[in-house]
Amino acid sequence: MHNIYNQGLDKVAANSQPLTPINFLNRTADVYPDKVAIIHGDQQFTYREYRQNVRRLASALIQRGVKTGDTVSIIAANIPAFLDAHYGVPLTGAVLNSINIRLDAQAIAFILDHSECDVLLTDTAFAPTVKKALALCTRAPLVIDIDDDIECEDAERIGELEYQDLLTEGDENFQGNLIHDEWQALALNYTSGTTGNPKGVVYSHRGAYLNAVGNNMIWPLASDSVYLWTLPMFHCNGWCFPWTVVAMAGTHVCLRQVEVNAIVTSLIEHNVSHFCGAPIVLNMILNADSELLDRIPRGINIMTAGAPPPATVIKGMEAHGFDITQGYGLTEVYGPCVVSEWKSQWDELTDDERAALKARQGVRYPTQEEVDVLDPQTMLPVAADAETVGEIMFRGNTTMKGYLKNDTATVEAFKHGWFHSGDLAVKHPDGFIEIRDRSKDIIISGGENISSVEVEGVLYQHPAVMEAAVVARKDEKWGESPCAFVTLKADKDASEREIIEFCREHMANFKAPKTIVFSELPKTSTGKVQKFILREKVKQLSEV
Template sequence: MAGQVSQSIENPYNTGLDRNPANYQPLTPLTFLERAASVFPDDAAIVHGGLRRNYAEFYTRSRQLASALTKNGIGRGDTVSVLLHNTPAMLECHYGVPMCGAVLHSINIRLDAAIIAFQLDHGMAKLVIVDSELMPLMQEALALNTVKPILIQYDDPEYNGQRADAEAVDYEEFLTRGTPDFDWLMPLHEWDAISINYTSGTTGDPKGVVSHHRGAYLLAQGNALTTSMRKHAVYLWTLPMFHCNGWCFPWTLSALIGTHVCLRQVRASPIWAALAEEGVTHLCGAPIVMSLLITAPDDVKRDLDQPVQFFTAAAPPPESVLADMKEAGFDVTHLYGLTETYGPAVVNDWHQGWSDLPPARQAALKARQGVRYLPLEGLDVLDPETMQPAPRDGQTMGEVMFRGNVVMKGYFRNLAATEDAFAGGWFHSGDLGVIHPDGYIQLKDRSKDVINSGGENISSIEVEETLYRHPAVAVAAVVAMPHDKWGEVPCAFVELKQNANVEEASLIGFCREHLAGFKAPKRFVFQDLPRTSTGKIQKFALREKARNISI
């Protein structure tokens, strides 16, 4: 990383030139909505089924929410938790909650009650806003925890199911308690927390990742620059907003006076309808969303009048999926990041000349995670023991590490984990990767997913990439399974393509043709793979199952 900060005892350019209200304000993405509402008040801000709201209405409702929260004793440093789908209320919370000085805690709607209860207690929630469909889950969590927050129920007009009969204040009624022209609070400092998001907690209690206003401001703008989003872009919400605050896109769209197209559920038919009817230009999603789109029945698919930019993270899409997406009208870009980096902070920036390469070579290039976002100051692959950079040879593995303004403040009420994460002055991602001669990084595994077989390290990603080249394989996940002689060996869990049929012996032989023999999985299990609500494969569940499989 170039340009280390130097300290100067005397600097003539600092003498008498101090910060003051005329030349300095803390950076916060909340100002994006204020500007959008003042410059483009009548432009479309939110679309949700038959609901249409412009930027003036979006801003007014967010201020009313901030005002109502203030009147209920919520202020600076307090936590407001939300358990919501991708709905207009979720967007309003991304502004209204920090506008009163509070910190937004978005809860994964797929979690069980015990984990939600832990988060509410650990985050010291003072008020909770809950979708009526999810109210039974929240009530179950509240029966388990210690804190007893104020309960607000949101009734989504697009929800046709049974509404919970809860002793909760109605969200719309709650908003009427607020002042439409509320003089909302700027952060005292841009380092102030804007949100807390909890990690999955698959290896212990979840950790609360604290994000600040400065980082959210910078990554929101970084999204716009990285994705080449034009002004008045139309963004479709398939990525859950509870996931890393929707990768900061709730704030990005206001900077561009873009339109949020909300979707309560991620299903093929409403996605294709929104793409065609709302003129969607951008969306983000896991690879499973791509599969959902391209495997939809022909009578569901729609012809698109414009190319759609699709941004995906997690495992790189197979070559066949990329080809199908391109044919369907989507331009796919691979991103990478973590909750601790506000979502994506790395992009596979595409060189124009690469588009002339053979499809297989293009797929290999697209499989790389890429280079740093503009607002990220440092990205490298380092030896976690010596903290020395790995050679740029595309082969030597090290740990991917981040440094800069779009890295979290730390883990809430967890000093030990924070110190470990920032050891040596870098954020340790826990992801193992290589760096190529052109500076592009490529993930090889999570440190906990490396398979050590007889002293040899096996990258599960390398084996998975090989399996994806088999014409019958739709999805593959490789984990370690116990072995008496070698300690552990690869075990592959596979979803086959529709109407495909293949035997285990055939896949073992295929892997041996393309991999060193010790890297080939010793067992194949054909099943639907467990996934998180954001589409990531739950390898921890597969590892648990593999422990009980014998050769």
Template sequence: MDGLLRSPANFSPLSPITFLERSAKAYRDRTSVVFGSVEHTWLQTYHRCLRLASALTHLGISPGDVVAVLAPNVPAMHELHFAVPMAGLILCPLNTRLDTSTLSVLLQHSEAKILFVDHHLLEVAHGALAKSDRTRKTPKLVLISQSNDDDDEDRSSSFDSNYSFDYDYEDLVKSGDSEFEVIKPRNEWDPISINYTSGTTSRPKGVVWSHRGAYLNSLATVFLHQMPVSPVYLWTVPMFHCNGWCLIWGVAAQGGTNICLRKVSPKLIFKSIATHKVTHMGGAPTVLNMIVSSPVRERRPLPHRVEIMTGGSPPMPQILAKMEELGFNVSHLYGLTETYGPGTHCVWKPEWDSLSLEERAKLKSRQGVQHLGLEGLEVKDPVTMETVPSDGVTMGEVMFRGNTVMSGYFKDLEATRKAFEGGWFHSGDLAVKHPDGYIEVKDRLKDVIISGGENISTVEVERVLCSHKAVFEAAVVARPDNHWGQTPCGFVKLKEGFDCVKPEEIIEFCRDHLPHYMAPKTIVFGDLPKTSTGKVQKYLLRKRADEM
């Protein structure tokens, strides 16, 4: 078409760092971050990020280099999500519960030039660096020593002076220039972050996100969370996990207030909601379980209904129902690191309001439809690539397509090509599609149990287990069986006061509520191994089941 011209006047690469620039103008005097007695406004946060970005450019690194961070939900973690890309660098948030061996592998794989580390984790960081390849230059260490004055444990702790570091975080901020000119991406496809998968099924992979994808998913997540202007968001989702589901940037777009928590407990959650009038929060089903199981003495009346998004494994309907009774409105999202976190949302329909509490909870446990940032979401046969019927029964693999799918796996082109076979991202999750078009995840491909030729969804068995009055949480894996091939093995954590319950009672309960071939043949009591984001590490449970 004649007469058109692409120029800086009508095009600029999309990047979520622009959200901060706008908030510094539109919401300059509104509170951006709260951490105990520490508070910043959006203008102050903007200037701090500018100074930090400026300081980073003087540490001997170049645009496109990787900056890693090992820290909980403290203000520095929030600021680094802006300051690092503002300096033309790539952020690599690391799981705070990694062991030194895994952390060492990721630091080497990411080729991080700088590692920001929280003072509680300095010993871990040194342990990881000690295991690094001696032929490679180790990253420079920047110490984050921000403490929460309202937390006795945090206030009383200190880092071991025997462990060295190169720079202090606050000193770097003070040394920078608040007039620094932001280094914006030349191409919106440029990487903004490398996020390593949680390793629930295999060795962690480095998932690369672009500025464009982060921008679009931040806005899409704000929409699906129904965030108005100036929300108050409580950080119970780890900021290192999928960049806090993109809401570090998303809350900035709305000029909201970030309430930072170093650690998560029911007592702190209820206290924060009451003190700061929290409007929104998020959390894995384990966080929801923790809230509904909390002692009454730790709870406080909610000042208003609080919106909470949950993701990860499908939440049990009974947990959703209890959350609603406490005054939380739970929305269910679903996604993976490869989809920038949230990719689907169980969009609520007004006609469902008249249903019973149990029926509403069952509907909310579905994963729903794609959000605005995705072009397509389908449940397909992974071999034929045909879409399964919308009958709520036929299972297929969940597949995504669109602008909020990862750029690829860092330094692993073969794995990237395999994930994108047929022009769709293969999630590895099994689901059904209901007649209304909503999907419902049933299991991971690797978790399905095949017993006597019958496919058993571990999620279905787990839901029944968790409906028993004595069960706090449960996970089901396959146990080898000479006759059936595999049988369900349930790992169960009991609620306090139910120590006298026997495995046989749990098995009989399942047989009363499931076809007998689906009921667990073995029950093991104890804690469940989890990642820091609340996902059960089933590969460890499978290993235990194999050894029985």
């Protein structure tokens, strides 16, 4: 059919460029070249210097053979080199794979192999674990040490060269940009699954661009904003905030250790206006020494996500002058893309009423097309009655490309045209969603995902354990912690402490159970463990 709007109105370079968040740095460095972009201890980098380092990194990696579609992995604390990598790596057309610093050597080795890692940037603080991982994996990537001046002066170097030496190989005037398609892969993040090995979630340039913009639409920053890195950058690329902060010409304040004294000192010294973190970070601050709390300036903006925050924590933080916004999301949707958006008519409510409203997960970002609570059987929306439970599902441009080299999992996750989160929730009459439970057996501890199947696998390795099942238990500090129900062999004996220590020796410490309950496991007629019964028992334990 004839359509006048299809005549001579094609996409050309002048009117169509790939959306990518890495272009934010060029704009900000052009407009604010002398503004402080990054603070790290006594170090400061202006936006001019930040861009120069990014260009050096990109050109040096290209000279070292990195090309479009390669994987550049990084395992590091929240330091300037990590911020460099969020721009320098994708500038080459390669994919940035940020690795959780809390993982054990076996898990890191799996990621290096599965991602087909070509280059590994590694903070020397994690050298012992990374060295073991490299020995376990089949890949032989180029290893670059990041010898951070803060707390890592005497750390072992395991790489071919140091990060600053790599930068000297690069060209600060490098003008290349190997982003030809906004659907190109930008980042790879691994998330725990219920079957043990993590799944590789692939982000596009388009999705990261949109979620970075969405962050600022619902939680505004400006050129005078100062953002403190309490949230790990390895979490969904820091929920896309390495790009959001730069887009708005804000200042990044790096923080190696998420420790209450370091947080409070940074809040005061740098006049911090914004920071993100899991509820455990809020609870850590809330339970700090009163003298520390009294020193914190009022009016600091916090976005919390990673686990549903207790209303009491929100209430307590706001009583100390913090402005709390709750976000919700998953690695598969670029971090938070749902927000407990505040309405002015709620300002006059009581503190308890306000906290209860803020504890709801909320409504979708403007940049995520659809989020709803659906009946997974009928795929119809549940009643907005705050009682009917369904599954949270997503559909839109800030949903992942899919799982790397896992077509079966990708098809399953996207069946019926929606991304299935596995999180069970209700929908309130005003459309706000609120999580009720998790259909996946994932335990979220301090914002970290723990696979119950992985923990069970370690428990079964103990010579005295006959059967084991792991579920989440509420934890005042971590939000949730693993609770293991264990049946011992008839001729064996073991204490709670012994089994916990065994787990700590065979996996990352944060994944080890904090509670062991010795009992028979309830099962169906087919032998399947009835975890819903165990969850009820855990609730009784928490009430004692």
